[in-house]
Amino acid sequence: MGTIVVAPLGKIAELAVRHRCREMLSLVAPKQGFHRPAVIDAARHLVLGVNDIAFAGTGNLVAPSDQHVSAIVDFARSWDRQAPLLVHCMMGVSRSPAAALIAALAVAPDQDDHVLVQRLRQASVQATPNARLIEIGDHVLSRQGRLVAAVKAIGRGADYVGDSPFAFSAVPERAGT
Template identity: 35%
Template structure:
């Protein structure tokens, strides 16, 4: 894939969106729950290209909730292809990826885009890049699993995710309790040294 000519990469939560309205955001990937109200913060943004994907931030099926599926991750990759295709029409860009809190869905999507743009980069380096962008990243494991398959990474993204979880817990032990309370105990148990 050719470079996407994006020099600024941002991940945030909904409550942080107003802080980015004057920062020249050119592309937005919104990952929000189905039925979420329109996000008024974008009314204060300059003209930008935005797509919205609607699914819940869950890792186990729950009644009335939409699980992340391979089709959602394929749409993230399609968004990446559109970024690459639009490169000739712009000199630079600022990509903002957000979900509700800027921790799980958005960081999984950003990691997916990084892996797409840098196919030769090691998976651990991709996660290090992600931590530089969003230190509190705890990517949704279901989404990373689909990205692993769709990008032909043969399990290496998932293995690196385990190490990333271990890194996060080592540097912020309270995150393990927080994730367990959110129904993400399986991801906490995935953590590796």
């Protein structure tokens, strides 16, 4: 299977049920309260308290760090891919698309970064992956700049016009399937 569902916070319950997700990755502001959908196994829910910023040292905000990205990678690698992985942030536009790309490369590291990022863009015109998460993910996953270049190549997503959850395959389709 290997599908990743990317959503805004307000749609997680609906999408978890609709897609039959059992695992969830939450990238929310530190101390932000929300309810985990009952269909998500509490033991398979990773919550990362991180703000949607691109630079460290921005007041009291928590910038994405190597530890956050390493947690995403470890969580993704333990995902059995039997059911879709739900990844969300507040709006489903920046942190969660970045985390989804990192998760996809963690489970299928041999795939082409540009092809992966194009799958993301085809699924969402609004996605603008958080640049700091992407840069750190590129480093942690030893992509040698390929992930950063691929995300820069698709550019900024379309202006936000409302909740637009999306899903895409974490792994490339095999020829002949």
